[in-house]
Amino acid sequence: MLRASALFIVIVISFLLASITSGIVYYTFYYKIQVANQRLYSKLTHNLNSGIAYALYLPESQSVVEKTIDLYGEENDKVIIRSSVWGVFNMASVSVTDKNVTLSKSFLYGYAPDKESNAAICLSNSDRGLRLSGKTSIVGTCYLPQGVVKTESVDGYLYQGPAKLIDGEIIKSTDTEISVSSSIIKLAEGLLNFNFQASAAETEKEEDVVKDSLIHSFAEPVLYINYNDERLRQLTYLEGNIIVFSNKHINLNKHLKIKDAIVVAPSVRFPDGYQGTLQAICSDSIVVESNVVLDYPSALLLIKKNIANANPKIQLKEKSSLKGIIFAYSKELNDFKVYVDLRKESFVMGQVYSTGSIDCKGVVHGGLICKTILLKTNTSINENYLLNTTIDVKKRSVYYTGSNLLPAKNKKRIIKYL
Structure with missing residues (x-):
């Protein structure tokens, strides 16, 4: 009877240890994914803002123009800028993509x-x-x-x-x-x-x-x-x-x-x-x-x-x-x-x-x-x-x-x- 109780306790403790260990492994894995996603989003946001700034310095065009920019010359950070005249104002759409994740923003701009x-x-x-x-x-x-x-x-x-x-x-x-x-x-x-x-x-x-x-x-x-x-x-x-x-x-x-x-x-x-x-x-x-x-x-x-x-x-x-x-x-x-x-x-x-x-x-x-x-x-x-x-x-x-x-x-x- 004592041996059976000891065996039961060992099984319970083993189960608890396994659960805790798997939880730690899952949390670590999930945390790494979240950190990677956050880094990716931060990078895309930075590139998007850089693309918007770049769009504001491009020469004016009177037709729809699409331009791809390699921000750092490493083929990893490309920005697509699409600009056109919109009535009396101008419009630009900027998008960035990495690992099948895309961020984009469109904006109307003009002049003082x-x-x-x-x-x-x-x-x-x-x-x-x-x-x-x-x-x-x-x-x-x-x-x-x-x-x-x-x-x-x-x-x-x-x-x-x-x-x-x-x-x-x-x-x-x-x-x-x-x-x-x-x-x-x-x-x-x-x-x-x-x-x-x-x-x-x-x-x-x-x-x-x-x-x-x-x-x-x-x-x-x-x-x-x-x-x-x-x-x-x-x-x-x-x-x-x-x-x-x-x-x-x-x-x-x-x-x-x-x-x-x-x-x-x-x-x-x-x-x-x-x-x-x-x-x-x-x-x-x-x-x-x-x-x-x-x-x-x-x-x-x-x-x-x-x-x-x-x-x-x-x-x-x-x-x-x-x-x-x-x-x-x-x-x-x-x-x-x-x-x-x-x-x-x-x-x-x-x-x-x-x-x-x-x-x-x-x-x-x-x-x-x-x-x-x-x-x-x-x-x-x-x-x-x-x-x-x-x-x-x-x-x-x-x-x-x-x-x-x-x-x-x-x-x-x-x-x-x-």
Whole structure:
């Protein structure tokens, strides 16, 4: 009986020792795997960040470019960088792979404003200086015809603004046209002519669609969707590397929220109360109704294509806001018909450009660049007049990053990760 008990105790102790030993072996093995995975992830993260930094120093390209970089020349740390123009901004996708593990990041980047893009107002040279009326306030450098600013009554409104008419340097305008990026304009014209690349994705993947949402990664080729496509009518959310297009007018669905995508059509209307973050590229008109919110980085781009079009315009109506870029362009340098209309109580944080005129009755935290400011009232049309307007370039966010479509510093800055 005693021997049997001793044998039982030995068996139990042996079992416990075996369990403890196997546990230690398993833990050691698992720990080594975790350490190896952590080292691999740390290495890939380091290489990914190095790839992002490298992408920001690559020369600009106006087409989709894919480049493989060997970071240390040892064939073990390769980074794939894919970059392209995305509307008025630029996009890059960086990926690294090791032992069947891949890390990737896509981001939108642009450029800090410079020179005229950093001014509150930049007008073409003429014999008409700037006139201020009502409760008008201007802060920042101004390029003005003849370097002149005065106060003047308009429609019974006397000047009631600050004693210092312009809180900033006043520089005389020159006859030199403000340079804009012809390559970005050419790409926008290509979209308006529906010159889409044959390599682009034609249909969304099954995993892109979740219930009533469509999210398409920027690591994939561009997805083109016709606005009249039945699939779009069933969606309430659209995000990613997507271009929505139509050869006819687009009246955006108020309930279709768009994020980071591009809308291309002859004309686009944003309905009352619409919210989104997108770029619209048109040739005839862009109308933003009241109470619309277009968050940063959004852009409204009007490229006049039809010379016969008598009234190409971008219009931002009452109590609507845009953070980003408004750009109205015509190849005809003396085409004053290209028009940006910023209605009363509208708000822009960013940059507003027109080869023609701008009627500004709202608030701009940023700057205006145009040939002339055209003030339209119920009784008159006045050239280079501002009435009850606030333009303050110093209130534009210090983190604001624009596009090299307009004068910009030669240094890329990340706008957002996608």
